[in-house]
Each structure stands twice: as C-alpha cells, then as structure tokens.
Amino acid sequence: MKAVAQDGIKKEIVAFANGNGGTVYAGVDNDGNVLGVEDADGCALQVSNMVRDAVRPDVTMFVSYEALDCDGKAVVAVN
Numbered sequence: 001m002k003a004v005a006q007d008g009i010k011k012e013i014v015a016f017a018n019g020n021g022g023t024v025y026a027g028v029d030n031d032g033n034v035l036g037v038e039d040a041d042g043c044a045l046q047v048s049n050m051v052r053d054a055v056r057p058d059v060t061m062f063v064s065y066e067a068l069d070c071d072g073k074a075v076v077a078v079n
Helices: 007-020 040-054
Strands: 025-028 066-068 073-078
Touching: 007 025, 007 040, 025 040, 040 066
Parallel strands: none
Antiparallel strands: 025 073, 066 073
C-alpha cells in the first residue's frame, strides 16, 4: 500500500512480477487507512509511465491499473 504514487512503487511491482503477483494500492497508507488520491486516472498514468520507463524487461503487458472508489475517496489498484 502506498499513500501516494512515489518512485518506490516500482520495486513492489517488480517484486510481484517476480513472484505470484499481487496488488499495490495507491492512496492507502501502510496501516490500511484510505487516504485517497486527487486524480486517480493521472495517478494510474504516472505509475504506468514509471513502470514503462524504468522496468526491464518490459512488464507493462502484465500490469493493469484500476481506479476504485473506497469510502468516497479515489484509490488506484495496480495488479
């Protein structure tokens, strides 16, 4: 879980790609509290661009992004 889409999110995505998969939630803190993100679509695009530009070999075809509404707050699920 990540409160914001920060550069370190790439490490979690790579770890899931090397393992059995999983989901990273942007807009949720480490305690599971939903903080939300201002622009879910922009956040998903930001994470997508970080993964595309920094992760080799390219895993973009295996990663999906979904904007969710959790208690009225926007959260991005990266699977």
